[in-house]
Amino acid sequence: MEPVVHIVDDDQSFRTAVGRLLSASGFRVALYESGDQFLAQLPATEPGCLLLDLQLPGLSGRELQDRLLEKAPLLPIVYLTGQGDIRASVSAMKAGAEDFLEKPASGNILLEAIQRALVKYEKRRVEHDRIRALQVLVAGLTPREAEVFGLIVRGHLNKQIAYALGTSERTVKAHRHSIMEKLGVRSLAEAVSIAEKSGLLDPDARPLQRS
Incomplete structure (x- = not known):
């Protein structure tokens, strides 16, 4: 199954532009205007990563990140935000974010960050499957x-x-x-x-x- 890059950003024009860039680069993409919308359509076991804005209507990026620690722990998060600061980036990275980029990020930097996130997803999935197999043995x-x-x-x-x-x-x-x-x-x-x-x-x- 091909991985999906989930883009959560309340700026429609930006969301669409990034989606087109990633689609042109061969990625499957899914677009969301809020963290609440993403949670409502949360993929179960589909591989991928999340490209996330920090400031969102409703759930903030950090609040969504905290929710995903329980609901989708395998999904790596790359922040792409115009509201970044050192404190926010440190907090996000400590909570497990894969990367923290500021708008406007160049296409190459963004694509490299997404590739790293997808590699991280695969490593997490392999480890998750291995742990699950051990739990089955113990059970x-x-x-x-x-x-x-x-x-x-x-x-x-x-x-x-x-x-x-x-x-x-x-x-x-x-x-x-x-x-x-x-x-x-x-x-x-x-x-x-x-x-x-x-x-x-x-x-x-x-x-x-x-x-």
């Missing part, structure tokens, strides 16, 4: 295996897990073997990596030291 564990897995990746010993769950160490070892097979891993480090990437373990947390 395939039985409730008891999930309990054991949560304790394993936090560095607990088999005997500690057995005591915590009121079962035998032998049973814990059997669960551990089944978990490693289902997740397709051979080491604790790989299991911990899956737990971190699937959102089950804080990556800054440190497993307990084994004694």
Whole structure:
């Protein structure tokens, strides 16, 4: 599926001119006069990026950016605005914007920014799909295996897990073997990596030291 450059700008003549430039350069484009209109037509899984004005009627560019962190986190944002300042650009970039350009930006600069944003989208999509696949693997564990897995990746010993769950160490070892097979891993480090990437373990947390 070809990516789409979504242009959100309340200046109709500018919006149309940029749309024509991008279309002539081979991009698919979609035009919106406000952030509210864009949200109402938000693409579900379509690849692309967002070319966004900072000052808009209704939702501002930054407010729309905050909404998209939840609704469309894969979609990179390139700001193109005549209302830019250092504080606004720093805020937008800290919140995850890909670029912040001031009007009028040259065609080459704009096209390069869009290309970078589309590359970023693809990287985000690949990582998102990888994380989703890991989450599916973890979801395939039985409730008891999930309990054991949560304790394993936090560095607990088999005997500690057995005591915590009121079962035998032998049973814990059997669960551990089944978990490693289902997740397709051979080491604790790989299991911990899956737990971190699937959102089950804080990556800054440190497993307990084994004694």
